[in-house]
Amino acid sequence: MDIELQTLIKxxxxxGGGMAIGFGAIGAAVGEGxxxxxxxxxxxxxxxxxxxxxxxxxxxxxxxxxxxxxxLVIAILLLFLQVPAPTxxxxxxxxxxxxxxxxxxxxxxxxxxxPAAEACRGIARQPQLMGRMTTTMLVGSAVCQTPAILSxxxxxxxMFINFGDAPIVKSVALFGAxxxxxxxxxxxxMGSGHPAGEACKGLARQPAAAGPLTANMLVGSAVSQTPAIFAxxxxxxxMFxxxxxxxxxxxxxxxxxxALSTGLSAIGSGYGCGLAAGASCEGIARHPRxxxxxxxxxxxxxxxxQTPCIFGLLVSFILMFKAFPDTxxxxxxxxxxxAxxxxxxxxxxxxxxxxxTAEGAIRWVARQSEHAxxxxxxxxxxxxxxxxxxxxxxxxxxxxxxVI
Amino acid sequence: MKGAGKTPHPxxxxxxIRALQKRYCSRAMLIAIGGALLLLxxxxxxxxRGLVLGTLFSIINFILMGQSLQTRxxxxxxxxxxxxxxxxxxxxxxxxxxxxxxxxxEPYHIVTAIVGLFMVQVVILLEGARNLLWNRSSTxxxxx
Numbered sequence: 001m002d003i004e005l006q007t008l009i010k011x012x013x014x015x016g017g018g019m020a021i022g023f024g025a026i027g028a029a030v031g032e033g034x035x036x037x038x039x040x041x042x043x044x045x046x047x048x049x050x051x052x053x054x055x056x057x058x059x060x061x062x063x064x065x066x067x068x069x070x071x072l073v074i075a076i077l078l079l080f081l082q083v084p085a086p087t088x089x090x091x092x093x094x095x096x097x098x099x100x101x102x103x104x105x106x107x108x109x110x111x112x113x114x115p116a117a118e119a120c121r122g123i124a125r126q127p128q129l130m131g132r133m134t135t136t137m138l139v140g141s142a143v144c145q146t147p148a149i150l151s152x153x154x155x156x157x158x159m160f161i162n163f164g165d166a167p168i169v170k171s172v173a174l175f176g177a178x179x180x181x182x183x184x185x186x187x188x189x190m191g192s193g194h195p196a197g198e199a200c201k202g203l204a205r206q207p208a209a210a211g212p213l214t215a216n217m218l219v220g221s222a223v224s225q226t227p228a229i230f231a232x233x234x235x236x237x238x239m240f241x242x243x244x245x246x247x248x249x250x251x252x253x254x255x256x257x258x259a260l261s262t263g264l265s266a267i268g269s270g271y272g273c274g275l276a277a278g279a280s281c282e283g284i285a286r287h288p289r290x291x292x293x294x295x296x297x298x299x300x301x302x303x304x305x306q307t308p309c310i311f312g313l314l315v316s317f318i319l320m321f322k323a324f325p326d327t328x329x330x331x332x333x334x335x336x337x338x339a340x341x342x343x344x345x346x347x348x349x350x351x352x353x354x355x356x357t358a359e360g361a362i363r364w365v366a367r368q369s370e371h372a373x374x375x376x377x378x379x380x381x382x383x384x385x386x387x388x389x390x391x392x393x394x395x396x397x398x399x400x401x402x403v404i
Numbered sequence: 405m406k407g408a409g410k411t412p413h414p415x416x417x418x419x420x421i422r423a424l425q426k427r428y429c430s431r432a433m434l435i436a437i438g439g440a441l442l443l444l445x446x447x448x449x450x451x452x453r454g455l456v457l458g459t460l461f462s463i464i465n466f467i468l469m470g471q472s473l474q475t476r477x478x479x480x481x482x483x484x485x486x487x488x489x490x491x492x493x494x495x496x497x498x499x500x501x502x503x504x505x506x507x508x509x510e511p512y513h514i515v516t517a518i519v520g521l522f523m524v525q526v527v528i529l530l531e532g533a534r535n536l537l538w539n540r541s542s543t544x545x546x547x548x
Contacts (some may be wrong), residue, residue: 051420138532
């Protein structure tokens, strides 16, 4: 049995390592490519400062690449990790760790490329703002890396914490923890890139508004990262809660469903919040005097955009804490897994839709702040309608959990 | 717009890149050597060696990033694409080397080797943070 477990550990570690750098490299490559593409455009607009543009691009790309380096570190650790006491729990942890950092680095890599791209274009327009533009780009890029850092923390915990002799169902919870954190970081990482990019673009348009732009970028990015924090909360609960003597079937499906519910629904909400924050930064750059109403409507829009993720969190909590009777049948387990999938996928669209609604409303508040209350009302009505699909998904999830 | 209408000058761009690399890389190595000396004084030799090893490869990676730009600027599309792809694969493989060394050779500690791999990024972000906190009005800032 020891030999089989040792093989299983190696399989899990190799698969985890492959997925870590495979997924992780996608984000950084896309982000760096986006920065390079916009640097080319900037060079054609202002060839005389090619040195400054290429320099900004290189610095931006170096920061965007951090996400891939996080993934690379975990991948190498997974490939060469020595596990003296192989267990099924450890195998599941290693697979989860690889998936966690791979998916987590994906969004941050893409997001970090956005401020780098806009900074290159901004410098082409306003070469004298080189220093301030680069600082804003670096702050924005660093904030975009937060979801990848959270993923790396969870991955390291999965790899190096000894979960002892917990029941076998805990292995599914540990894999779910990695999956949840990885998925949950995608939207927030990509979303945070929007305010950072728009802040760089806005700085070139309205250098006098640098202060409010940076503040708005930081607040908007922080709120955009809440879904990733929700995912981290669920991941930590799956890792550290003592679920007692739960039956393997259907608890395995409940744990996996809980991970998918929050992880997937966080993608839409994270990205949607980023769209709203980006529009707010753009609005401040166009009409700096409207910073007050813009910040208010951005925060309201982001709060509503997070509702699908909160539904996802609610379904996760139910799946984790409800006691399910022991059964040999597969159908009840599938119902619980489907509940998580239903809420997870069902939350992506409304999160994005709510973010797009907020984005539109914020743009118009920037232009016509005297109509802010009317625009906010229309935004809330639009978001409520967009939200209804998340409610349908939650209703079906609850039926799958409590009725079937 | 300053310089509008002129064609990009690859040599100027590369000179600027080289100056930037020299600045960040020397600072990264200084921080690493300073940290390593402190660790040596405290008696943590493997930690010190790991930090210097990781930083060295972080610097090589950053230099290669800039060098690959030189081969891409002013060339036709197919060759730069190939160069970019080969460069990325080569750089990622290179970044794995200190981690493998630290995993298999006890004189190098894996944790500080990982920290060292991010040393150039740390220098870039520290400079950005410094400008944001103490030099907000600067129009020169990073990279000049």
